Amino acid sequence: MSDGGGGGRDVLTIRDLDVTYFVRGQEVKAVRGVNLTVRAGETLAVVGESGSGKSTIAFTTMRGLDAAGRVMNGSIHFHDTDMLALRPRELRAIQGSRMAMVYQDPQTALNPAFRVGDQIGEVVREHTEMRGEQADNRVLELLGGVNLPDPAGVAQRYPHELSGGQQQRVLIAMSFACNPELLIMDEPTTGLDVTTEAHILDLVANLKEQHGSAILYITHNLGVVARFCHRVAVMYAGEIVEEGPVSRVFSKPAHPYTRSLLTCIPKLDLSKHDRPLSAIEGQLPSLSDLPTGCIFAARCDFAEDACRATPPPREQIGDDAEDTVSCHRHRELPPFEFERHIRDVDQARADATSDGALQVERLKCFYPVRRRIIEYVSGKQQKFVHAVDDIDLELGRGRTLAVVGESGCGKTTLGRTLVGLQMATDGTLTFEGNELAGLARDRGPDLRRRVQIIFQNPDATLNPQRSVGDAIARPLELFNLVPESGRAARVTDLLRSVNLPDNFADRFPHELSGGQKQRVAIARAFAAEPDLIVCDEPLSALDVSVQAAILNLLVDLQKRSNTAYLFISHDLSVVRYLSDLVAVMYMGKLAEVGTPEEVFVPPYHPYTEALLSAISIPDPMIEQENIRLEGPVPSPVNPAPGCRFASRCPRKMTVCETQEPPLHEFSPSHRLYCHIPREELDKMRPVIRYAGEETAVV
Amino acid sequence: MSNGTAITADDAKVVEQPAVKKPRRVPLSMIIGGTIVSFFVVLAIIGPYVTPYPFDQFHFKHRMVPPSAEFWLGTDRYGRDIFSRVVSGASLTVFMAGTGTFIGVTIGVLIGMFSGYTGGWVDEILMRLTDIAMSFPGLLLAMLVVAALGANEVNAVISIGVVFVPKVARVVRSATLGLRHIQFVEAAQVRGESRAYIIFREILPNIWPPIIVETCIRLSYAVLLVVSLSYLGLGAQPPAPDWGLMIAKERAFMVTAPWVVFAPASAIVLLIVSFNLLGDGLREWLAARKTSDE
DSSP states (O other): OOSSSOSSEEEEEEEEEEEEETTTTTTEEEEEEEEEEEEEEOOOEEETTTTSSSSHHHHTTTTTOTTEEEEEEEEETTEEGGGOOOOHHHHHHHHHTTTEEEEOOOOHOOOTOOHHHHHHHHHHHHHSSSSSSHHHHHHHHHHTTTTOSSSSHHHHHHHHHHHHHHHHHHHHHHTTTTTSEEEEEETTTTTSSSSHHHHHHHHHHHHHHHHHOEEEEESSHHHHHHHOSSSOOOOOOOOEEEEEEEHHHSOOOSHHHHHHHHHHHHOOTTOOOOOOOOOSSSSSOOOTTTSSSOGGGOOOOOOHHHHSSOOOOOOOOSOTTOOOOOOOOTSSSSOOOOOOOOOHHHHHHHOOOOSSSSSEEEEEEEEOOOOOHHHHHHOOOOOOEEEEEEEEEEOOTTTTTEEOTTTSHHEEEEEHHHTTTTSSSSSEEETTEEEOOOOOGGGGHHHHHHHHEOOOOOTTTTTTSSSSHHHHHHHHTTTTOOOOGGHHHHHHHHHHTTOOGGGGGGOOGGGHHHHHHHHHHHHHHHHHHEEEEEEEEETSSOOOOHHHHHHHHHHHHHHHHEEEEEEEEEEEHHHHHHHSSEEEEEETTEEEEOOHHHHHHSSHHHHHHHHHHSSSSOOTEEEEEEOOSSOOOOOEEEEESSSSGGTTTTOOOOGGGTTTOEEEESSSSSEEESSOOOHHHHHHOOOOETTTTBBBOO | HHHHHHHHHHHHHHHHHHHSSSOOOOOHHHHHHHHHHHHHHHHHHHHHHHHHOOEEEEEEEGGTTTTSSSTTTTTTTTTHHHHHHHHHHHHHHHHHHHHHHHHHHHHHHHHHHHHHOOHHHHHHHHHHHEEEHSOOOOHHHHHHHHHHHOOHHHHHHHHHHHHHHHHHHHHHHHHHHHTTTHHHHHHHHHHHHOOOHHHIIIGGGGGGHHHHHHHHHHHHHHHHHHHHHHHHSSSSOOTTTTHHHHHHHHHHTTTTTTTHHHHHHHHHHHHHHHHHHHHHHHHHHHHHHHHHHH
């Protein structure tokens, strides 16, 4: 959280901007009356959920609006240049040199057919006088500037040979090629791991310091805003509802929508045993048929008749002219405060008992690496990707075991093996005395019924050609749970249990929103009356307000049905909220297992410590340790002996590189695999603390 | 900034409510192609009943006469009315092309879905076999089949099926591969659905668009194959009023009496072009449906 960095001259000024999309005869008023100013050396965040129009602002500024979109009103000035009046040639002179953009998906922003060095070199040659060796040196300097190890080697590679984090660094290097005065970043870290995200944000902050660039940062992640930006504009359904310095907005949010956003994200100190999350009820209004009054009135807890009648004026809060809110009732709202849940960690530890309905013992899942024919013939030894390597876990009925870790740590493989989408290479999985062996179709029907899965991507989880009712009725039919005459009634029950109206049974997936599709997927999983559900990142594709509602639903259904969840996630706050047990995985190995109250407070595994330090928390009263993982990620193909984390571990010792880490058992539930002696682990400082205190937030 | 535009379009889509559905614009090529194709299909059914003369009636006094009020498209060397022959021939060509395509597409779809869904060695072997089959030019393969089985209409139809199976299987396999690891298919696997259920109930309904388009394109090739085989004497046998056969038998008089070849040749071109138009239009129309629905 850094304040007061701004104060430079205005770089980007947007006034009264209206953008409308003309889609199949409808006018979608995506952006209305937006005013924004970004100054040199300052980072302005635009936050909002999907459909809020935040990306439209970025693309309008870059003049990249597609054919269906039109600027109806307003102006965009870059310094004194009217961006909307520029001709293509003038635009090219500015873009890439004086203003640059970093996109959300680095994979599509880089051309796969060219070496990354050449792609950066093209920008350098296009916009500067540098040629030949001088330009090449500049490319290496840029790649070095984004902390890529071995810049010369990276420059020679093609995009697909780099990891997602490295690709994003290349894009950032490219955007800084000409020291732009304005940098627009559209969700630059959304697809990345938290540890990588932390690195990228540090990097951009650093480059901003050096070059004094102005940054327009578009995101849905409030935590990143709190850590990284000076000012923030909160958008809802195409309008800015609140704008102000980050310190003020996050401590005294004035608009009900901002407040809801801040409270609907689970915090690290909130567990499902405390209270349900506060979700925002209702849906985004239709942008082609806008309500007359306040845009948020339909979903606002504080709305009264006046709110629905007239749109609220923009009012200034405090002395700053850019500290504003658009709400009729912002003076009458009760003061905003973050909750504090200070709990007795020892008490929680005693509660953590398990009857071990699901037992995972020494589970190994290896994928063979494809050999070339010549290697096959010459008898070269088969290599394996060690996706899951010797894991022991236990999970009781009606409880939730969360598996966390970065992408590629094997958490998804673990889930897929459990439900029988993949074969285990070695080890056993038992569920209440029955072995879960082989693929799903080799297991008995009863066992299959009892283990279900909920997938990550709501758009792909339902067959587009089948109605919702059909999808939910299929498990009932397949497992002979309900006779044909009663199926329709049971489908209605299930729809109600996931808070969907009865008539949804006749709808098709393309008529539903992402959250609704995920509810149908949950209803389908519960239709089989399972005892264990594997939830594979079911929330990561959803907006935060929807995410809260789905989390509440999962908790509620678990209480009623006593179903166990194996919850796979990379979001530690969600994991903290939902889980009874947390397993931290790194490169196919367990790093640490325990209750959240054990894992989220010292003693930590060094990897847990780094993960916790990398998450972004939108609460100004919370302090965080700053630990960044350096060093290369080792290859998962036939990994070397020793601790897998050794190459990146900030607390590495020599023994770590050669020997498997030993097990420390702190309690029956808390296991930790590390070479660091126990006394030293006990001395660790909490990574996340309330400001001015030494107690861990948990 | 192609990437940028894609994302903004998405942005607009999210906010759009699934309100009143406007009818989609039907591509012009689909209307034209569809109309001509339906015309030929109607002709194929009612053709023999509406011709002015039976297709095999000789008019010895009117041999090789140019188009006139009496003989709209002229007569051939035996004095047979060419208009009647072309109209009667529609049924033979359309029926043979249609049946051959149906056989090829049906078997091709089954093999393609099975191969794509099963994967691994089975897929590898099946696809290498299709590679071998496809390395023969289509007409040559068809001729080989007919030569082996004997030259008649039934064997010509079978040969078209044989030529089409690998091509259709390829297209369907790639469509199936795209769905093999999609979540709703995996959800069915977790439920323990049978392979047949997954292939026919989960995958097939989602790959109709490419199958339909492929069928249309195959139909136009089938027409070409039917007439080529007849032209070479490997399909319909005289005196059948097959278009390819007509061209083959009359081509010696092409210079002195061009109408004898002109009429059947135009019918072939028109039918092939209209099948292609229909396929193109369908492709566009189905693609538009996909983007607006999902």
